[in-house]
Amino acid sequence: MDNVSVVRMFTLSGINETLNYRVAIFSLTLLYYCVVLFVNMSLVMIIILDDTLHEPMYILLGSFCINGLYGTTGFFPKFLLDLLTSSQQISYEGCLLQAFVMYSFACCDLSILAVMAYDRYLAICQPLHYHSVMTKRRLSQLICFSWLTPFCIFSVNVLLTSRLKLCGTNIKRLLCVNWIIVKLACSEADSFANKVAAYFTIVIYVSHGFFIIWTYMHIIRSCVRSKEDRVKFMQTCVPHLTSLVTFLVVIVFDLMHMRFGSTNLPQSLENFIGIGFLLIPPVMNPLIYGFKLTKVRNRILGLVYVEGK
Template identity: 80%
Template structure:
């Protein structure tokens, strides 16, 4: 066995089977990454530039899309380079940075979803008190909470993992994940602290999930009694609920495979399971919010009509 503290290099798996299709996969991945960037940046810029959208719901959506950009940027550039490289290696430091980005991205997503659920609860169930509760100061605190808490717990997790003595440098993934690094620890390594932090994180985010469930129970009960509230629920809560379900499905699927999945599955299928959390939510989220939220949809249509008008006028 080799101690990684001496080698300083990790080897990533998963690309070897695609040697004959690298150029095609590279082209499709680059195109997909450009779509992710375009969709999320478009929503962010529309919200920032339109003062009518400087409201809590849209500011939280802007934060949501920014987090999507953070997570995808932690994976796609390195993956594209790996497709063009003869060996899929990553430095010790680079692996921990990537693991930190991916981990904080996932935690931050659920934190923002919890804050968005709280915002919708106040808007629909406590409309008379909404503006007194959701002040600029409180909104700033909630946004900071949804970003800083994942960053802090991810940092603690990474620091604890970096102290482990590792007896392998081969990661069975397309990218670095903290749990996969911990699994490389030597048998005599003390992983008790890592396990404590892991279970603490699980408890925290299960609490987030229970809080979201509680808010939706109140939302549904309120909307049953009022037609106006049902319309508001369909317009603003359905995108949130879709994002939440998408996130939970892909994360739980990945966690179940990471803990209990068989290595006998085709490598291409395993790769899809590994990257679906960076493949589906970053595209689905801006699309469903862009089409469902009236202000954003109208703003997009205005831009399209204006562009078409100038194009026709220029051609004439």
């Protein structure tokens, strides 16, 4: 029987479905990853270089894009390498690291969305107090919260996983997922602490969701009374809501499938479900915000105009 002392490699068998189309998938994936890098880095650089965008909403957007770069870099380079090799394996330590990156990326996204909702709540419902509350110090604290909270929580989750005895090495996905590693534990292994940590994490991030709902109840109630607030809602809250709904759909669908879904789905469909959160939000978010937020759009159009001349 294998245990953690001898399981040094995992096999990512989900990639087997793609090997017949290796060249085409490699080319499309590389192109897509380049697009992700370009749109997110461009938006981050615009926010850094333009002094008029040094406001909480845009700084949070920059943090959002940096997180997109962090998460996709934890997956795409390894996937591209797997497409070029005959053995789709990952080391035990590398698998735990990738699982940590994937989970912390997803939960950091939700934390940033919660902080963005709070920022919009202050701007629309308490405009007179906005600048006194959303100071540089408060903004720094909120950004640290949105990054450090998932990092700390998933450090504990991954440490708990690393102590389990494993009786399997096959992961039927394109990437490592902490819960699937836990499911490879031997029957006599004590995974109770892992389950407690998993449900604690779910409670923490469900509370994020309830907080966002609470802020939008107040925002919508305020916007009903004011035409100016309705305009502000359409300009700044609609992109946020679009990002939030998209994120929740792809994440919840993946979690439900991973915990309760059928095992008889085609592998290609399982692959798409498993990496949906890495395909859609990292490209969609900067594009939506780039075109919807007036200051960002004007800055982009100004750069395009200058280049055209």
